[in-house]
Amino acid sequence: MEENFFYHQNNPSILDFFAQEALDNLFYPAAQKFLFYLANRYDNLTVVKKWFNEIYYFSLLFPLQYHYLKKYNATFFENFYGLERKNIQNPLGKLSKKNLILSLGTVVIWPYLKSKLNEFSEKLSYENDFSINDNKKLNWKKFIIGSNSAINIIFIVINTFQHIKYLSEKSEIISPLLWISGVKLKYNERLMAENENFTLKNIIKGIFPSNIFGIGAFLIELTNMLQTENKNNGNSFFIPPPPPPPRLNQGYSHDDNPIKCHHVGNYSKAVIPESGHMYCLECIIKFLIENGYCPITKIPADVHNLIRIYSPV
Numbered sequence: 001m002e003e004n005f006f007y008h009q010n011n012p013s014i015l016d017f018f019a020q021e022a023l024d025n026l027f028y029p030a031a032q033k034f035l036f037y038l039a040n041r042y043d044n045l046t047v048v049k050k051w052f053n054e055i056y057y058f059s060l061l062f063p064l065q066y067h068y069l070k071k072y073n074a075t076f077f078e079n080f081y082g083l084e085r086k087n088i089q090n091p092l093g094k095l096s097k098k099n100l101i102l103s104l105g106t107v108v109i110w111p112y113l114k115s116k117l118n119e120f121s122e123k124l125s126y127e128n129d130f131s132i133n134d135n136k137k138l139n140w141k142k143f144i145i146g147s148n149s150a151i152n153i154i155f156i157v158i159n160t161f162q163h164i165k166y167l168s169e170k171s172e173i174i175s176p177l178l179w180i181s182g183v184k185l186k187y188n189e190r191l192m193a194e195n196e197n198f199t200l201k202n203i204i205k206g207i208f209p210s211n212i213f214g215i216g217a218f219l220i221e222l223t224n225m226l227q228t229e230n231k232n233n234g235n236s237f238f239i240p241p242p243p244p245p246p247r248l249n250q251g252y253s254h255d256d257n258p259i260k261c262h263h264v265g266n267y268s269k270a271v272i273p274e275s276g277h278m279y280c281l282e283c284i285i286k287f288l289i290e291n292g293y294c295p296i297t298k299i300p301a302d303v304h305n306l307i308r309i310y311s312p313v
Contacts, residue, residue, distance in 0.1 A: 010186050012083050014167060017174050017185065020077040027077070031056055040300060049292040053119075057112040065107050069100055075107050078185065085183040088173070099182050106177040121148040123289050269309040274301045281308060 032052060039048040048055060068076045073095050074084040087099055095103070124141045158176050165171040172184045268281035275294040279287075287295055288303040 010189070011172070012081075012174070012185050012187055014163065014174065016081045016083060020075075020081045020083065023080060024075075024077045027061075028056065031060060036300075043298070046291070046293065046298070050290055053112060053115055057108055057115075062104070062108050065104060066100075069095065069103055072188075074188070075103070079188075082188045083185050084188045085178075085181070086186050088182055088184055091184070091186070095183065102181040103183065106181050110177065117148050117151075119289075121145050123285075270306045271309060272299075272301045273305055273307055275299045278309065281306075 035045075035048050035052060035055070039045040065075050068074055068079050069085070072079045072084065073086075078084065085095055085099070085103065087093060087095060090096075121144060124145055155176075162171065162176050162179075163174065166174045173179045174185055178184060269278055270281040270284055271278045272284070272288075272294050275297040277294060277296055279295070284295075284306065285303055288301055288306075292301065293299060294301050
């Protein structure tokens with residue numbers, strides 16, 4: 001009876017699990033906004049926008065998660081909420097090498113592949129919306145877009161079903177990704193023992209230094225919120241708005257345009273409202289998805305804001 005009571009006490013609340021997931025979801029946009037700010041400020045860092053996913057997942061997230069899994073038997077976000085991973089077969093021992101590799105695969109490789117598939121599917125969706133490709137490629141594009149949506153729906157259903165099993169105490173595993181890793185989540189026994197002596201010293205020790213990066217992520221997001229608020233109030237202290245591009249005479253060809261368009265005759269055109277320049281629709285969509293700025297002025301731009309120019313019939 002005592003062992004069963006400890007089992008229920010040591011099982012993490014699903015709210016703690018959702019909280020660490022929310023912190024995980026916060027970390028990505030916080031890092032993106034910070035690195036994009038540096039890229040907008042320094043021209044030699046514009047490559048960050050093109051390779052942000054690779055930089056984030058393999059240069060930032062991978063070493064961070066590897067360190068925490070190796071030292072604390074938990075990801076950075078799980079450790080922040082006092083959780084740790086236990087081997088399903090041997091819950092009293094440390095994580096095996098197999099558990100470590102599979103855990104890194106589910107917390108780094110899987111989100112990376114998922115983000116790339118979503119990005120590729122979004123690109124194909126834009127191309128279909130603007131009808132910039134012939135009908136021969138339409139079927140396989142629809143298949144990829146539909147497959148991506150189906151994968152996302154199936155994962156949500158399986159994830160929800162596993163949460164229900166955990167809440168009904170029919171499973172010790174709260175997530176299918178944990179099952180793939182061969183681990184289950186428990187409260188950190190060392191932290192639980194320390195919490196019995198609820199002193200200021202233990203509180204500070206529980207927060208620093210292992211959780212300092214989580215606090216830093218929160219501060220980054222708070223700074224971005226303040227930046228947005230100040231910008232809306234007309235009191236931005238970050239990057240001043242760039243000067244408007246020079247007015248070009250009709251028929252003038254800009255030599256600095258890196259896009260080499262091979263379309264001739266009647267082809268679709270679009271304008272980037274942030275800069276006022278007009279491009280071939282197909283070429284500019286590909287360029288913006290890969291780079292995220294106007295080819296001539298280098299002003300940050302997004303494919304969502306493109307204005308298509310329709311030729312009179």
